[in-house]
Amino acid sequence: MSDDNGKPHGETMKVLLAFLGKRQQEMTHLLGEFVRCESPSADREAVNRFGQIVASQWRKRGARVRVVRQARRGSHVRAEIVARGIRPSGQILILGHLDTVHPAGTLAKFPYRLSGGRAWGPGTFDMKAGLVLALFAADALQAAGLRPHRRLVFLWTSDEEIGSAASRRLIEQEARRSECVLVLEPPLGRDGRLKTERHGVGDAELIVTGRAAHAGVDPQRGVNAVHELALQIARLLAWDNPRRGIRVQATVVSGGTASNVIPASARAEIDIRYARVGDAPKILRMLRGLRPILPGARIQVRGAISRPPMVRTAASSKLFQQAQSLMREIGLPLGEASTGGGSDGSFAAALGVPTLDGLGAVGDGAHTLREHVVIRTLAQRAALLAGLLASL
Ligand SMILES: [Zn+2]
Structure with a gap:
């Protein structure tokens, strides 16, 4: 199946796919086991289990x-x-996360099931199927007698869905030691495009304090915090600039106590996406520069960049081409995409380490009760990962 030193050759992808194609049932079985162990990010014990x-x-x-x-x-x-008998030259980091966005108990209304060629359940697509693929890719390498000449480090973190505060340092540490980083996050679209470009992610919280008053009797004595917040949001929307890759969205707002009372407080959460590395400090400066608009209002702004953008480089596009040519060996097309969603791959990419993201199973409905993966793609994507690990 392979030559003496374990190097892949022209038939390698076919051999890998043949092995994995016979293990489809084992893969969906293991995926079921994974999905049935719920792992919402904030529940430490559940994620540990x-x-x-x-x-x-x-x-x-x-x-x-x-x-x-x-x-x-x-x-x-x-x-x-x-691999046995190999003195590794360098390392490949394979990245994924254990946590899901689904709260404990989701399984009761959305149980794991197979139907219509798909595996449904909370966390299937984002990204327990990715964790399954990696295990079977390792099996396939061994069965095919392929011995990657790099050390393979699989890092599964616990808090990706809530910003990776507890894992960022470890991810960066491992990425720095690596020749490249492969991320098993969901791909984009029905055709499973890989992600070579991601927007950076920032978030801000605006807390407005006004002064309460009777809305009919003496509104002039009040300072309307909801009005102040509305004016601030309108100001923030002026930064929205899709052509430059900057997106600003007010996502959560609250304020006021009763319909006949001038509200004394209001609050908004703002989601910010940006494509260019240099725009991050500018956005933070603008946030810090916000001043009250209505006389007597006070505002407090908390803002932070949680993920840098993943910028497409010559090295990452070479990685993509390698993946594309491996898929071609088994007659499958593979596309490339840019996305506004962030992932831990962005931390690695920001260090200048070539990063290829979206290597998980094809599916849809991430973060919803329609979440699923297409079963026949499990073997294909596991073969792709194995092929990359053997040839990079
Ligand atoms: Zn994810």
């Missing part, structure tokens, strides 16, 4: 597993594989 299941799967495959405990979040799981 799921992490243990994932860790034991890697131990079964002979990986060196380290569970990286966290004080407030679930533990991260790091699994390392070095």
